[in-house]
Amino acid sequence: MKYPGFIIVLLMLTNCLNKPDCIITATNLVKIGFVNASNQPRSTQVDSIRVSGKEVLYYKGASVSTVNLPISPEVAEALFVFYYEQQQDTVRLQYKVEPQIISPDCGAYTIYKNLSVSETSFEFYQVVTSQLSTNATVNLQLRIE
Amino acid sequence: MRQSIFSYVLSSFLIAIVVTGKAQNNPPDSTRGIHLPTGIRLGTDLILIGTSAFSESFSGWEINGDVDFGRYYLAADFGNWEREQSLVNGLYKNDGRYYRVGIDVNFLLKDPDRNMLFFGFRYGHANYSEQVTYSFSAVDFGDYLADESNSNARANWGELVTGLRVKVWKEFWMGYTARMKLLARTKNNDFETYEIPGYGLTFKNVYWGFNYQVFWRIPFKKVD
Numbered sequence: 140m141k142y143p144g145f146i147i148v149l150l151m152l153t154n155c156l157n158k159p160d161c162i163i164t165a166t167n168l169v170k171i172g173f174v175n176a177s178n179q180p181r182s183t184q185v186d187s188i189r190v191s192g193k194e195v196l197y198y199k200g201a202s203v204s205t206v207n208l209p210i211s212p213e214v215a216e217a218l219f220v221f222y223y224e225q226q227q228d229t230v231r232l233q234y235k236v237e238p239q240i241i242s243p244d245c246g247a248y249t250i251y252k253n254l255s256v257s258e259t260s261f262e263f264y265q266v267v268t269s270q271l272s273t274n275a276t277v278n279l280q281l282r283i284e
Numbered sequence: 285m286r287q288s289i290f291s292y293v294l295s296s297f298l299i300a301i302v303v304t305g306k307a308q309n310n311p312p313d314s315t316r317g318i319h320l321p322t323g324i325r326l327g328t329d330l331i332l333i334g335t336s337a338f339s340e341s342f343s344g345w346e347i348n349g350d351v352d353f354g355r356y357y358l359a360a361d362f363g364n365w366e367r368e369q370s371l372v373n374g375l376y377k378n379d380g381r382y383y384r385v386g387i388d389v390n391f392l393l394k395d396p397d398r399n400m401l402f403f404g405f406r407y408g409h410a411n412y413s414e415q416v417t418y419s420f421s422a423v424d425f426g427d428y429l430a431d432e433s434n435s436n437a438r439a440n441w442g443e444l445v446t447g448l449r450v451k452v453w454k455e456f457w458m459g460y461t462a463r464m465k466l467l468a469r470t471k472n473n474d475f476e477t478y479e480i481p482g483y484g485l486t487f488k489n490v491y492w493g494f495n496y497q498v499f500w501r502i503p504f505k506k507v508d
Binding site for chain 1: 369370371372373374376416418420422423424425428430432474475476478
């Protein structure tokens, strides 16, 4: 080995760069984007959205191209019913809920990952990001013709 | 602490380079090559024992052993590790056993007491369980208290090691081992492991370890 000292210093520096921070981006909000046939954001007149496990209706009378809908940490499945533009469509999602520990000072938090669509009446959909995060642009795209 | 470990490792490397360079100019001697073992050295890590005595959150011990085959040593460690760590929003616990096996190469070829300045590698393996209880909030669903566990988790990793073994009195030896632990992999996990017994925190790609050890050597036969 020609440069053992250099390699060790490099590994030490790599180690220093791996310190945890307390920036928690995990969320239980699924970011859903409506797109048109060209995959461009589509403003949609939503009458309301029903979320499984919740009594309240979301986005009543709103004109939106993205919505943030909550999912429960107690179950691994969620059903969303969309009432919009005289239509009704559903999306059933599956996901995994698990804890992640950062450090004693930052604590533990819950992550929601492996998001997938198990059932839907939308003709086209795409899971863009399968882990829920406040940084995610969108988790799921639903195409509305 | 980390800086001193780094200094130890770096200085050991530098000494080894010098020693190796000089040794390569020497004619072959009886310590070269592989020979039948002359004894087994058994010991323990004083740092782990000290940490267990003074820490409220950690308890652990480790048994270390090696057998000589000329300048090569077959080394093995077995350890026990328990941690109960308070988190800002809960409590984390782990409990496990681990072992390491590997080879050390002695670079002090001419020492009459067979003191060692060695380099080597280890394969490490741990069987453990871990549990986390914590509180959290979910938007529109309220507050929760979660209690999750990894009950039959396993992990393995590699180590590059260096250190010293010095004969202090009769068959009593002391020494240190500095470890550069890397490539940790976990299996059978319901959630991402926070700390692997024998390894340390998993978010670090490279983890440094240090043992200060005492040994008693049981000879099989008289060393030439």
